[in-house]
Amino acid sequence: MARNTNTNLRNQVIYSIFVRNYSKDGTFLAVESDLDRIRKLGVDIIWFLPIHPIGKQARQGTLGSPYAIQNYREVNTELGTVEDFKHLVAAIHERGMKCIIDVVYNHTSPDSWLAQNHPEFFYKKPSGQMGNRAGNWDDVVDLDYNNSDLWDYQIESLKMWAEIVDGFRCDVAPLVPLDFWLLARKEVAKVNANCIWLSESVEPEFILDLRAKGLIGLSDSEILQAFDICYDYDIFKYFIGFLRGDYGLSAYAEHVNMQEYIYPDNYVKLRYLENHDQARARAIIKEEASLLNWTAFIYFQKGTTLIYAGQEVENSIRPDLFNRDPIDWNTGKDISSLLARLAEIKKNPLLTNSSYHLTAFDEKNVLLGTHTTGDRKMVGVFSFSRKCMDVAVELPDGVYQNMIDGSDAEVKNGKLRSKPSPIIIHN
Numbered sequence: 557m558a559r560n561t562n563t564n565l566r567n568q569v570i571y572s573i574f575v576r577n578y579s580k581d582g583t584f585l586a587v588e589s590d591l592d593r594i595r596k597l598g599v600d601i602i603w604f605l606p607i608h609p610i611g612k613q614a615r616q617g618t619l620g621s622p623y624a625i626q627n628y629r630e631v632n633t634e635l636g637t638v639e640d641f642k643h644l645v646a647a648i649h650e651r652g653m654k655c656i657i658d659v660v661y662n663h664t665s666p667d668s669w670l671a672q673n674h675p676e677f678f679y680k681k682p683s684g685q686m687g688n689r690a691g692n693w694d695d696v697v698d699l700d701y702n703n704s705d706l707w708d709y710q711i712e713s714l715k716m717w718a719e720i721v722d723g724f725r726c727d728v729a730p731l732v733p734l735d736f737w738l739l740a741r742k743e744v745a746k747v748n749a750n751c752i753w754l755s756e757s758v759e760p761e762f763i764l765d766l767r768a769k770g771l772i773g774l775s776d777s778e779i780l781q782a783f784d785i786c787y788d789y790d791i792f793k794y795f796i797g798f799l800r801g802d803y804g805l806s807a808y809a810e811h812v813n814m815q816e817y818i819y820p821d822n823y824v825k826l827r828y829l830e831n832h833d834q835a836r837a838r839a840i841i842k843e844e845a846s847l848l849n850w851t852a853f854i855y856f857q858k859g860t861t862l863i864y865a866g867q868e869v870e871n872s873i874r875p876d877l878f879n880r881d882p883i884d885w886n887t888g889k890d891i892s893s894l895l896a897r898l899a900e901i902k903k904n905p906l907l908t909n910s911s912y913h914l915t916a917f918d919e920k921n922v923l924l925g926t927h928t929t930g931d932r933k934m935v936g937v938f939s940f941s942r943k944c945m946d947v948a949v950e951l952p953d954g955v956y957q958n959m960i961d962g963s964d965a966e967v968k969n970g971k972l973r974s975k976p977s978p979i980i981i982h983n
Contacts, residue, residue: 558741558753558780558781558782558783558784561784561822561824562784563822563824563908563909564908565752565784565785565824565860566824566858566859566860566907566908566909567902567903567904567905567907567908568600568601568860568861568902569597569598569599569600569601569855569860569861569862569863569899569902570599570600570601570602570603570656570754570826570860570861570862570863571594571597571599571601571602571603571863571865572603572605572831572832572862572863572864572865573587573602573603573604573605573865574605574622574832574865574875574877575587575604575605575607575635576619576622576634576635576880577875577876577880577881577882577883578590578865578882578883579882579883580882582634582635582880582882583635583636583640584607584635584636584640584641584643584644585636585640585644587644588643588644588647591647591648591651591653592651593892594653595651595652595653596892596896597863597868597892597895597896597899598895598896598898598899598900598902599653599863599899600653600654601653601654601655601656601722601723601752602648602653602654602655602656603655603656603657603658603725603754604655604656604657604658605622605658605832606622606623606625606657606658606660606727607622607631607632607635607641607657607658608622608625608626608627608628608630608631608632609625609626609627609630609631609632609633610622610624610625610626610632610665611624611625611626611664611665611666611667611668611695612626612665612667613665613666613667614665614666614694614695614696615665615695616694616695616878617876617877617878617879618878618879618880619634619878619879619880620665620695620878621695621877621878622658622877623658623660623693623696623727623877624663624664624665624695624696625660625664625665625668626664626665626667626668626669627668627669628664628669628670628710628713629669629713629716641720642720645720645721654722654723654752655721655722655723656721656722656723656724656725656752656754657717657721657724657725658724658725658726658727659714659724659725659726659727660727660728661699661710661726661727661729661732661736662698662699662727662728662731662732663688663693663696663697663698663699664696664697664699665695665696665697666686666695666696666697668697670699670709671686671697674705674706674709676703676705677699677700677703677705677706677709678697678698678699678700679697679698679699679700680700686698689769689771690731690765690766690769690771691728701732701733701736707736707739710736710740711739711740711743711744714740714743714744715743715744715746715747718744718747718748718751719747719748722748722750722751722752723748723751723752723753723754724751724752724753724754725754725755725756726753726754726755726756726783727756728756728758729755729756729757729774729779729783730755730757730758730763730766730772730773730774730775730778730779731758731766731771731772731773731774732772733772734774734778734779734781734782737753737779737782737783738781738782740782741753741782741783752784752785753782753783753784753785754783754784754785754786754826755779755780755782755783755785755786755787756786756787757774757776757779757786757787757789757790758773758787758789759789759790759792759793760789760790763775776790776819777818777819780819780820780823784824785824785825785826785859785860786824786825786826787825787826788825788826788827788828788859790811790815791808791811791812791814791815792834794807794808794811795808796840799840799841804916804918805916805917805918805921805922805923805940806916806918808916809914809915809916809923810916812857812914813913813914816858816911816912816913824859824860825857825858825859825860826859826860826862827854827855827857827859827860827861827862828854828861828862828863828864829841829850829851829854829867830864830867830874831862831864832864832874832875832877834874835874836864836866836867836871836872836873836874837850837851837867837870838867838870838871838872838889839872839873839874845939845942845976845977846939846940846941847870848891848894848977848978849938849939849940849977849978850938850940851891851894851895851898852894852898852936852938852960852978852980853923853925853936853938853978855898855899855901855902856901856907856925856934856936856938856980857912857925858907858910858912858927861898861899861902863895865883866883866884866885868890868891868892868895869884869885869886869887869889869890869891869892870887870889870891871883871884871887872887894960897959897960897961898960901959901960901980904934904982905929906927906929906932906933906934906982907927907934909929910927910928910929910934911927911928911929912925912926912927912928913925913926913928914926915947917945917947919945920939920941920943920944920945920974921939921940921941921943922937922938922939922940922941922943922945922947922974923936923937923938923940924936924937924947924949925937925938926949926950928950932982932983933950933951933982933983934980934981934982935949935950935951935972935979935980935981935982936978936979936980937949937972937974937975937978937979938978938979939974939975939976939977939978942976944973944974944975944976945973945974946971946972946973946974947971947972947973947974948970948971949967949970949971949972951967951972951981951983952967952983953967953968953969953970954966954967955967956981956982956983957981958979958980958981959980959981959982960977960978960979960980961977965979965981967981
């Protein structure tokens with residue numbers, strides 16, 4: 557873990573926005589007009605998917621992927637001007653939120669400014685042509701970090717943006733040398749000492765595949781030396797596997813618990829049900845009560861909570877990365893008030909530096925979570941079926957108030973009765 561990582565990030569909520577498909581207009585100005593609503597959700601940090609120009613060569617779809625960047629130092633004029641973006645960031649700051657932007661440093665579009673002006677910065681295939689070494693990404697070419705001049709250019713780009721925004725979400729960061737990220741963090745701190753570093757860490761299977769090919773594949777333990785937060789992909793397959801019936805709930809709980817002892821004490825994980833690369837939670841969790849329990853659970857989890865724009869209306873369609881595909885905001889569902897309440901719970905200091913443990917009850921598909929700090933505890937009970945059961949909790953007998961909805965939750969003879977709706981209580 558980065559030594560100066562602030563564990564208060566465990567009390568934060570990130571809201572992810574793909575500007576093109578966030579609204580019918582698909583502009584910075586349209587996002588700005590919605591900031592008050594976003595703030596009411598309890599959002600602390602807004603993360604924008606790449607805002608830079610998109611390459612035209614080898615473009616996929618009609619508009620191309622925002623991850624096939626043409627120029628790191630400019631903004632996509634389809635979204636607005638640089639001035640529009642700066643105004644948007646200022647408006648975010650005025651509302652007490654922070655802004656981070658996507659950094660895509662493993663590759664660029666084949667017709668990027670760098671490819672045209674610094675071809676020596678790129679990996680070359682045996683044929684001498686640029687290409688990519690890993691991933692099924694036909695619309696990009698890989699950068700070659702054996703060139704120290706590339707390091708200078710990339711870090712200068714980061715420092716430029718760090719004067720405007722509050723941090724970076726770094727795409728497939730484990731494919732880029734760790735020493736680069738360590739130096740980048742050190743240099744950016746000269747511009748913004750409080751810069752937030754979020755890594756898209758990758759699945760264990762992808763790391764092994766990269767290493768088998770002789771490529772860089774940083775584990776979460778390595779990437780956390782330079783970053784404040786990393787993705788939950790080390791255990792994500794057990795979450796998806798439970799939903800698909802491949803694993804029991806106990807397998808998922810076991811791997812969450814493992815994070816407590818394999819990572820440094822100040823580790824911060826990004827907790828999510830969905831993101832722009834994964835299916836919408838509503839599409840894979842069909843039962844409403846179960847979805848609400850999982851939603852409450854990601855706020856209860858130790859780490860930073862991620863909400864992907866549209867999740868608050870239980871949108872089941874993940875916006876297309878390559879084409880115009882605006883979010884449907886009129887689904888007939890709206891859990892905004894629940895998210896706002898969960899965001900308030902997220903701010904509880906108990907969640908900042910606790911010892912965290914999950915217990916799973918496979919026979920009823922119930923999870924019991926406990927945060928412990930000294931003699932204080934926060935307990936969460938989450939049911940992913942409509943079956944109720946008594947679960948042993950380490951709290952004195954008595955009637956507690958469910959922090960989510962204000963209802964009574966009684967601990968009797970050391971046990972708490974689960975419900976179809978989520979329960980979070982504390983002493």
